């Protein structure tokens with residue numbers, strides 16, 4: 001009999017969304033006439049930009065002709081897409097084409113990147129957190145067991161609550177790898193230039209590497225917020241950035257993302273010599289991945305055309321207007337809400353000192369609205385609740401009207 005990877009036994013099941021589905025199904029069974037609206041979805045709902053659709057149709061036609069057919073492409077991605085990414089998103093930031101790696105999305109990249117680090121590397125994650133960073137490190141054996149307080153042994157947790165404006169504070173101890181996500185899922189808050197600069201300075205002093213998840217970058221509206229960590233001086237030596245077309249342009253089902261890994265980012269080998277991380281990732285990526293589909297990369301490239309930019313901006317604006325409607329609605333009934341300005345997530349403070357699961361039940365029963373309990377993203381999410389702006393406008397409006405009329409506060 002083959003022995004299994006014991007580390008998998010340390011993981012808890014994907015309890016959160018199963019439990020939500022269970023409670024919703026239970027409610028619907030008892031109240032078949034109820035029109036339950038979900039403001040819990042973490043997936044986009046609006047179609048792909050027409051510019052991408054046209055580019056993908058064209059690419060399909062190329063595949064139909066032996067003269068233009070393409071088989072395996074470069075594992076790192078086609079030059080045409082990498083060029084557009086650098087010109088549009090990293091202009092003047094000194095990023096070279098061989099520092100960009102195209103993938104099938106940021107989830108894979110955020111999950112896979114830990115493979116190029118030592119199993120002894122000490123990781124820091126925020127609490128609450130997007131679960132992928134933590135779970136992939138648990139699987140790799142970089143943590144101990146889950147403790148009663150909901151934290152894994154051997155991991156440094158950085159709490160993000162209203163008390164610190166949802167900006168993680170520097171750890172008291174040394175850490176090797178730091179996962180930061182801004183704009184943040186689930187809190188909807190974006191890190192300021194100053195906050196990010198503190199982390200870059202910490203990484204320089206401690207020889208740490210920052211893994212910066214910028215999947216929601218396209219939602220940033222405030223002028224003074226950094227769009228990329230590489231806008232921060234010195235970040236080119238200590239940071240890896242993750243980007244995705246999923247939330248930017250509706251590619252959640254189409255799949256395309258990328259990682260930016262400057263050659264100047266280094267780690268140490270066991271004998272103490274400094275090694276650039278870029279060749280390690282290149283080795284990993286080209287060994288385990290055979291490239292994102294040509295058709296999809298053409299679709300992604302089209303986002304950078306004038307029409308593509310206009311179309312994606314309109315969709316983002318649509319979601320942000322939903323976020324605005326949700327946030328205003330909450331505030332009008334005295335609920336404190338965060339986020340929703342530079343992100344499609346609204347993170348609300350649960351009223352009446354309820355637990356986030358009790359508030360889930362209350363919202364479902366009184367207003368027939370489904371959201372996500374903050375406790376599902378980590379112990380510091382207790383007392384908070386996530387609503388998303390990815391729904392249809394009419395449903396979002398209806399949900400907020402109901403919230404105002406029906407929720408008993």
Ligand SMILES: *Cc1c(COP(=O)(O)O)cnc(C)c1O
Pocket residue numbers: 104105106107108110130181185213215243244245246247251252256257
């Ligand atoms: C949605 C999301 C991603 C992106 O996932 P893809 O695999 O690119 O679809 C990455 N990080 C966070 C925090 C997300 O919420």
